[in-house]
Amino acid sequence: MTDTAHPSGPSGKKNTADIVAASLKRRRRKQARLQWIGLGAISIAFVMLFILVASLLSTGWHAFTQTHLTLDVYVDPEEIREEKLPRGGFDDALGASLGAILPDADMEDRKTRKAVEGILSNGAQFELRDLVEADPSLIGQTITMTVPVSDPYDQLNKGLIKRDTPEENRRVKDREIAWFDALKEQGAISKPFNWALFTNADSRFPELAGLKGALVGSFWALLTCFLVSFPLGIGAAIYLEEFAPKNKLSDFIEVNINNLAAVPSVVFGLLALAVFIGWFGLPRSAPFVGGLTLALMTMPTIIIATRAALKAVPPSIREAALGIGASKQQMIFHHVLPLAAPGILTGTIIGLAQALGETAPLLLIGMNAFITSAASSPFESATALPTQIFIWADSPERGFVSRTSAAILVLLGFLVMMNAIAIYLRQKFERKW
Amino acid sequence: MTALPFVLLAVAVIAGYTINRMAAKSIRDGGSRLHSMASYHGMFSALVILVPVLTFILLWLLLQGTVIDRLVMGALPDGALEGLDSGGVQLVLSEIKSISRGQVFGTPESWKLEAAEHHAALQTKAGWLLVASVAVISLLLLGFARSRVAAEFRARQGVEGIVSGLMIFCSTVAIFTTIGIIVSLSYETLRFLDRVPLYEFLFGLNWEPQIPLREDQVAAEGAFGWIPVILGTIVITVIALVVAVPVGLFSAIYLNEFAPRKLRAVVKPLLEILAGVPTVVYGFFAILVVAPAIRSFGQSIGLDVAPNTALAAGSVMGIMLIPFISSFADDALSAVPRALRDGALGLGATRGEMMTTVLFPAALPGIVGGVLLAVSRAIGETMIVVMAAGLIAKMTINPLDSVTTVTVQIVTLLIGDTSFDNPKTLAAFALGMMLFLVTLMINIFALRIVRKYREAYD
Structure with missing residues (x-):
């Protein structure tokens, strides 16, 4: 018996067990190799995630502070006259006051005067103008103002412009560094938290540019998106899950929804441009149009999530409701839907988070315009957070690099918050049947 | 009011x-x-x-x-x-x-x-x-x-x-959206084909979308052949897949078979973070970190690297696709019936052999479906390439050169001036139509593969 089972025979070479035993080591090694490659692949993904976050944080945190200069400004009646307001030589008044406290700044020299005025942000003169316009009695007095410095000095103060670069390659010259150091010694330089990042709208000057316009635009767009896609999505999901007869039409609708979920976002932008703007004549760059476009993209997500949530409600609930005489719609709207609500809300929030990060369709409908005030209605031109990131990433000024990273951090912050709310809702209200 | x-x-x-x-x-x-x-x-x-x-x-x-x-x-x-x-x-x-x-x-x-x-x-x-x-x-x-x-x-x-x-109206909105996409794209595409012959669009080797500003302007006749544009798209897609497929696949294999449960519970959601990052962020990452890194590395070994090299856009797109492929492959591996797994282990295969010789081949159709969906994503992906890839269409497959893609052209043609009656604007819609058709076909094909495979074990 054993002889036939082992063709090699007892007299011959090794039996199968030995062969297997001998190969085991090699085979185990092979398995270990596979495991190591797998671990390696995961670490590559994580290293990339880490580099992504680290590079954003390392460039972005600079933009959360802004260098300010505290200055006693003499509102010179020679330059600023009450009867001429709001016109006046506000920049000259600021420059003169600044020149007075700088060492060896010859304000008679045109070039020097320009350089001195260049220390202050371009927005400083308008801040002074607004102050004086609100209270003309300030003319002739000396007022203390804290204003942002212009971008090169901000970069210098944050160490982003290296002092050891040769002068000809540096945006801040030696003389200007000396001025800045003198101001610093006088204690005039401060670096507070950059509230302007959230309270200012876009600007050509990095030190003045903020996200208010983009945040407001994104808010209007998301609101529109929610108001349109939430009822439509839930209505469609309830119908398809609970009422639709099994026929060609229902199948066709389902195939359509699945395909829409996979259509490239830029195609939705083309649709919006041709239909909403080209045919219906809705305004360009308006968050309302952006919201409508995003709604079409979010709807499949909401439908799929709602259907899953409806499916998860056990049949006993339905049967109990029907059993005591509820109509089918009463059963769904009074019993099934409330039980499915946490799942629906979770899916909706995740869909809206995706919509918040969507850029391409908004570019096509013109939400990348340069707009310096926040929209007060969804029909006014505005930018959105992701398109603002795109605009700033395209801007050549150095200061916009850290602004872009900061804007991305704000966007990611919102996304994390929305997803956290979704996870919290799911864990808090999810029922196991 | x-x-x-x-x-x-x-x-x-x-x-x-x-x-x-x-x-x-x-x-x-x-x-x-x-x-x-x-x-x-x-x-x-x-x-x-x-x-x-x-x-x-x-x-x-x-x-x-x-x-x-x-x-x-x-x-x-x-x-x-x-x-x-x-x-x-x-x-x-x-x-x-x-x-x-x-x-x-x-x-x-x-x-x-x-x-x-x-x-x-x-x-x-x-x-x-x-x-x-x-x-x-x-x-x-x-x-x-x-x-x-x-x-x-x-x-x-x-x-x-x-x-x-x-409710019936709500569920037909999806149909109306699809109809809207098809009608609007084909309407503008037909208007485009009035001005540019179909043959030139499909087979032309030059893409120079410009229009004469004055009647008598010399040498401003545009060329609208989409071959170089689709070639650039293919180059970037291939680079993205070269990055994403191995990384995504091997992480899925590890997570599915070898990872301790606790590690899996941590790693999976973290990978999902990569999928949730908006693409405009990846685009900025490409121009801020990846492109300069590739360029300086290339120069240090004496290669001539374009500032907006296809490699940067493609590899960042690959990073974006990793979680997509890994979760698809993970699902496909999990869907293989327990019996196949147990059978292989019972015959004495190591878990590694079971994975490579039984589980992986059995899950292959599902994985291929997932990779195809990733391809259609890569083709339709816009922001990464708009920010990191080039604008000028070149007939090249050199990954170090700068290439342009279909989506980049759509966006650049439509940003700024958009009156609906010049070939420049309409060309964007023609490209959009092609993009829609190509991704639709890939999606249908991929879904069919996935479905067919699922039926095999039921």
């Missing part, structure tokens, strides 16, 4: 609900037995008013602008628009509109001022007309709904009928 019709509607709806409910209640209190509960009588009235009036208001607001524009332009004095093309007419119209909003630049001609006045007057008139019609229709519907209140009126069935009609 725009809010007024909606306020009226809300008032009418609330009034309808209350009136009918009260009426039904008083019938019940009078001793009759109601067929439906009183609140259903109220709901019936509310819905009967809400649905038609809301539709009416929305349609009105949608069409009002176009109709007023037509009326204003039609009433212009003869000869005012003589010699203007459609772009010029648009300019005149927008100038009239901005004057009627009170933004006057310079000194416009007197007929423009008159037209602006006409425009403003029409707008006020239209606004009041809308309010009046909303009021009249609401009142009529209110009366109609009230007249239906009776003990035997089946209000619940009425409400449920309206609600299910609304």
Whole structure:
């Protein structure tokens, strides 16, 4: 018996067990190799995630502070006259006051005067103008103002412009560094938290540019998106899950929804441009149009999530409701839907988070315009957070690099918050049947 | 002013609900037995008013602008628009509109001022007309709904009928969206093909989308052959897959078979973070970190690397696709029946052998489906390439060179000037049509593979 089972025979070479035993080591090694490659692949993904976050944080945190200069400004009646307001030589008044406290700044020299005025942000003169316009009695007095410095000095103060670069390659010259150091010694330089990042709208000057316009635009767009896609999505999901007869039409609708979920976002932008703007004549760059476009993209997500949530409600609930005489719609709207609500809300929030990060369709409908005030209605031109990131990433000024990273951090912050709310809702209200 | 019709509607709806409910209640209190509960009588009235009036208001607001524009332009004095093309007419119209909003630049001609006045007057008139019609229709519907209140009126069935009609409408929105995409893209594409022959578009080797600004301009004739554009798309897609497929696949294999449960519970959500990062962030990452790194590395070993190399855009896109492929592969591996797994292990295979010789081949169709979906994502991905890839179409497959993609061309052609009657703008729609068709075909193909495979083990 054993002889036939082992063709090699007892007299011959090794039996199968030995062969297997001998190969085991090699085979185990092979398995270990596979495991190591797998671990390696995961670490590559994580290293990339880490580099992504680290590079954003390392460039972005600079933009959360802004260098300010505290200055006693003499509102010179020679330059600023009450009867001429709001016109006046506000920049000259600021420059003169600044020149007075700088060492060896010859304000008679045109070039020097320009350089001195260049220390202050371009927005400083308008801040002074607004102050004086609100209270003309300030003319002739000396007022203390804290204003942002212009971008090169901000970069210098944050160490982003290296002092050891040769002068000809540096945006801040030696003389200007000396001025800045003198101001610093006088204690005039401060670096507070950059509230302007959230309270200012876009600007050509990095030190003045903020996200208010983009945040407001994104808010209007998301609101529109929610108001349109939430009822439509839930209505469609309830119908398809609970009422639709099994026929060609229902199948066709389902195939359509699945395909829409996979259509490239830029195609939705083309649709919006041709239909909403080209045919219906809705305004360009308006968050309302952006919201409508995003709604079409979010709807499949909401439908799929709602259907899953409806499916998860056990049949006993339905049967109990029907059993005591509820109509089918009463059963769904009074019993099934409330039980499915946490799942629906979770899916909706995740869909809206995706919509918040969507850029391409908004570019096509013109939400990348340069707009310096926040929209007060969804029909006014505005930018959105992701398109603002795109605009700033395209801007050549150095200061916009850290602004872009900061804007991305704000966007990611919102996304994390929305997803956290979704996870919290799911864990808090999810029922196991 | 725009809010007024909606306020009226809300008032009418609330009034309808209350009136009918009260009426039904008083019938019940009078001793009759109601067929439906009183609140259903109220709901019936509310819905009967809400649905038609809301539709009416929305349609009105949608069409009002176009109709007023037509009326204003039609009433212009003869000869005012003589010699203007459609772009010029648009300019005149927008100038009239901005004057009627009170933004006057310079000194416009007197007929423009008159037209602006006409425009403003029409707008006020239209606004009041809308309010009046909303009021009249609401009142009529209110009366109609009230007249239906009776003990035997089946209000619940009425409400449920309206609600299910609304739900059917909701689910057809998906169809309308698809139809909208197809119709709008093919309409503009056909207009494009009027100007550029189909043969040149499909097989031309030059992509220089420019149009002569003046009639007599020399050497500004554009070329619209999409081959170099699709070639660039393919180059970047291949680079992305070279990065994403091995990394995604091996992490899925590890997570599915070898990872301790605790590690898996941590790693999977972290990978999902990569999938949730908006693509504009990846685009910025590509230009901030990856492109300079590749460029300086290339220069250090003596290679000539373009500043917006296809390698940077492609590899960042690959990072974006890693979680996509890994979760798809993970699902496919998990869907292989337990029996195959146990059978292989029972025959003495190591877990590694079981994975490579049994599980992986069995899951292959699902994995291929996932990779195909990733391909269609990569082709349709926009922001990464818009920010990190080039603008000029080149016939090259050198990953260190700069290439352009279909989506980059769509976005760059449409940013800024968009009048709908020059080949430059229309070319974007033609590219969009091709993009839609290609991704649709890949998606259908991929889903079919996935489905077929699932059926095999059921």
